[in-house]
Amino acid sequence: MTTPRVIVAGGGIAGLTLAFTLEAEAARLGVAADVLVIEAGHDAGGHARTVGDEGWLVETGPNGFLDREPETMGLVEELGLTHDLVEANPAARRRFVLRRGALCPVPASPPAVLTSRAISWRGKLRLLGEPWAAPPPPHADETVFAFAERRLGREVAEALVDTAVSGISAGDSTALSVRSQFPILVEWEREHGSLFRAMLARRKTATGRARLTSFHGGQGTLTRALADRLGSRMMTGRAITRVARHSGAWQVHMAGGPPMVADHVVFTTPAHRTSAAVRDLDRELADALASIPYSGLAVVALGYAVASLPRPLNGYGYLVARAERLATMGVLWESSIFPGRAPDGAALLRVFLGGARRPDVAGLDEEALTTLARSELVKVMGIADRPIRQHVFRWPSAIAQYTVGHDERVRAIRARLAEHPGLDLCGTACDGVSFNQAIAAARRTARTLAARLAPSSS
Ligand SMILES: Cc1cc2nc3c(=O)[nH]c(=O)nc-3n(C[C@H](O)[C@H](O)[C@H](O)COP(=O)(O)OP(=O)(O)OC[C@H]3O[C@@H](n4cnc5c(N)ncnc54)[C@H](O)[C@@H]3O)c2cc1C
Structure with missing residues (x-):
């Protein structure tokens, strides 16, 4: 009997977690499984990576997760990373909203709304x-x-x-x-x-408040650790273009390489990418996947000397109300949230631009994005000095949008998948858009698949 091969499409947190958990669960059940992650980009991690740059730690996407999801905490423990965890500064509970041109504290509870200026x-x-x-x-x-x-x-x-x-x-x-x-x-x-x-x-x-948590080395600590564990069982720089059923097995076609054969294929890629890969196999499935919209955004990370900042960064940052008509959705005061994000005497801000309100913005080039982010920081925070560090990350398909009718779309997708044994889907297209939800869905899918690979289940 040959060892069943499982190909996981996409090496973001969902794909990496799925592959790692599947291997661990298969080992626990005494089942052989040959797992391979295929990732289009040159690095593992998808949206969740951290760039280290001479004393700055800059997140490309999420800056943390709430510690109330047992699957995330379980994964961290299994990887031996518990000692690397860091809790957000309690002062970061203070959040602001930009309304009528002023930063007003966000009421932290319904009674607090009654005394709020917002x-x-x-x-x-x-x-x-x-x-x-x-x-x-x-x-x-x-x-x-x-x-x-x-x-x-x-x-x-x-x-x-x-x-x-x-x-x-x-x-x-x-x-x-x-x-x-x-x-x-x-x-x-x-x-x-x-x-x-x-x-x-x-x-x-309630058993206590969920705490915003990350790692001393940033979110990339988790995705890097998973990629390291997978080693050669992860292939980067290969985009899956198509899957086909051939002689009872799956053929996975990739750009720039020969097809590979697998018994199971699990897509953790954004819905429109999965749609393209299954279009020749099942047009209805492809159409249902393509009907899940995504919003695009850009992150402009700006580092300043503290002396350049006209106001203290005494909180998490601020969100911008729609009526303010800015391209900025929000600004995170990263170096006030977690330690070690900026060198001594400096502060790191991340400006989130675009989203569904301004879909044109994610398509701008880096220079235009930086200029836009800086001009809106001048208006809101009065920061006129030049930044001493900058990084721009553009995410044209950042976050799946569960618009009205999403339930029916997911039902249609699941119904079509049931017609293709060995083909599965997991991740933010259907299972929730947050980092914790991506991990929880990947862990559930891995356990179900491992149980299916066990000889008795056939
Ligand atoms: C800027 C930003 C900030 C965020 N902040 C937060 C936050 O604060 N809290 C939170 O909970 N969540 C946040 N999120 C959401 C969080 O990042 C996601 O929930 C999570 O990272 C999704 O992981 P994933 O593996 O499902 O998808 P992704 O990270 O998108 O990974 C999918 C992977 O598939 C690869 N891929 C695509 N096409 C192909 C193909 N054809 N073949 C092979 N591989 C392919 C991609 O290159 C990518 O690596 C944020 C997202 C963004 C963009």
Whole structure:
């Protein structure tokens, strides 16, 4: 009997975690598995990489994760990286929102909204009516904005919810489905009839606050450790172009190399890339995948001498409300969040530009992006000096958008996949857009696959 070969398409955190967990789980079950990750880029990690540059540590994508996801913490432990973890500075709980040209502290809880400068008295009064909000329209896939407006009032929906959605997913709250993007809110409403009541009930049972966490060496610590463990079982610089079924096995075609044969193929690539690879195999599957939109964004990381900063960076950073009409979605004060992100006497900011509000921005060149980021920093923070370090990362397909109808799209994708035994999909296209969700989905998929490879399961 030959060892089954599993090809994992994509070497971001999802693909790397899947391959690592599959190998570990197969070993635990005493099953042989020949696992290979194929990654189009020249480095492992996808969006989650860290660039080290003479005392600066610059994240290309996520800067951390919440420590409440047991799968992430389990993975960190299995890799022996627990001692490398670092918690965010508690002062970074303080966040700001740019509204009417001013940076206002974001209220950290519903009662704090009542004393917040970010919301008018009218908005506050309306918010107090949350427990008596109208019920959801029957059978509707409500947008996040419609849900928030119905429950919290228009002002809070515009100033806080729309702004937070842009910051979390680079998305548009008037297009995203609340059921798909924030299922927990729908569940709270269903179970408690009110978000406030749900929060109070949770407070009684909560086991402590989730903490924003990263590694001393940045998020790349995790993706690098996974890639190191995989070693030659990861191939970089090869883009998968097509999969085909041939004589009972999968043929995986790549740009610039001969096809490879596999018993199982798991795609962790963005939906439109997976779509292109399966189009000849199953047009319906390809169309369903291609119908998941992505928003693009650019990250401009700027390092300054602390003396250049007109105000202290006393928090996490700020998000920008839509009405401000800026290309900036938000700015993270990275060196105030985690230690070691900038040399002594310097500070690192990351400016997030574009997203669904300004889809044109991710296509600009590096110079134009830097100029735009700096000009908006002058307006908001008054930073007129030149940066002493800069890095630009452009992500044209940064984050999957779970727009209204996403549930049906995912159902259609899963139904078509069921027709192709040995072909699977895992990652942010369908399993949640966050770093933790990518890891959790990869771990689940790996365990299911390992169990399927076990002889008794056939
Ligand atoms: C700027 C930014 C900031 C973010 N911040 C946060 C945050 O603070 N918190 C959070 O929870 N999440 C955040 N996210 C989301 C987080 O980065 C993702 O959830 C996670 O990194 C997704 O990992 P993935 O492996 O699913 O996808 P990716 O990282 O996109 O990896 C997919 C991989 O597939 C490869 N690939 C593509 N096409 C092919 C092909 N044809 N053949 C082979 N390989 C291919 C790509 O090169 C890539 O390496 C952020 C994302 C971005 C872009």
